[in-house]
Amino acid sequence: MPSLQHIRRRIASVKNTQKITKAMKLVSASKLRRAQERILTARPYAKKMAEMLGALGARTNREYHPLLQKRKVKRIEVMVMTSDRGLCGGFNTNILRRAMESLREIKEKTPDLTVNVVGRKGRDFFKRRGFNIRKEWTGISDRVQYEHASQIGKELVESFLSGTFDELYMVYGEFRSAIQTRIVTEKLFPIGDFQQEEIENEGSFMYEPDEEEVLEILLPRHVEIQIFRGLLESAASEQGSRMMAMDSATRNAKDVIYKLTLVYNKTRQAAITKELMDIVGGSEALK
Secondary structure (H helix, E strand, C coil): CCCHHHHHHHHHHHHHHHHHHHHHHHHHHHHHHHHHHHHHHHHHHHHHHHHHHHHHHHCCCCCCCCCCCCCCCCCEEEEEECCCCCCCCCHHHHHHHHHHHHHHHHHCCCCCEEEEEECHHHHHHHHHCCCCEEEEECCCCCCCCHHHHHHHHHHHHHHHHCCCCCEEEEEEEEEEECCEEEEEEEEEECCCCCCHHHHCCCCCCCCCCCHHHHHHHHHHHHHHHHHHHHHHHHHHHHHHHHHHHHHHHHHHHHHHHHHHHHHHHHHHHHHHHHHHHHHHHHHHHHC
16 A cells, blocks of 8 residues: 555646646647637638639640649659647647558559658658658747748749659648647649639639739749648647647546545545554553
């Protein structure tokens, strides 16, 4: 049977852990509110950008711009967005599980496969498994800025144009709520198909200077916007998962404290009863 001192130390230790997890929950809740506001603001812009490019791209010959051109697939890359820190429940685990499923499917198309990683957790995961990581970006998830997406987008556009890869897929967690994250695998390069029927009822437009020049400017910007949206979705999902994980840890700590307190009281009562029995036994022996 453990000593009373040992149980008291365990209770004090769990209480300290409970204070930490409760504080982390409050911090994550605050960060989640800001991240949620940002992603709800960015989504309509990213969606409208895709719709506008859909209307413009359907009127333009896909062979005109290299970002639209479909190539014979020889080299494929997958960009996986994870967090830099842990303690966020199954957030990273679910993303990496989906990424591995996507990688197995892609390997059936071509064995020439490389990985780009956003976040330390993903980087460490793929390095331990011997994957070829071409590019890695860390230290972003806690302070996502458009400059990060612009830097990543420019590097990927240059790599695609230079023939480093023929297709690129992006795997990230799409924020739905604090308790729900949908893992998405999205094709980023070449930029998606635009169907003519999508614009049949839109009428005609006049472009200045012309459709081709507008497309030249908007396509790289579209890539940056979609990456920025993915980073914001991932950041919001991370904070939501961390808040729920810390809330669960706080409640579990409360249960552990309750059980340890019961054990402490029973042990203390047993010790008192034993001492009383020793006193009674001693007094009887003196008679």
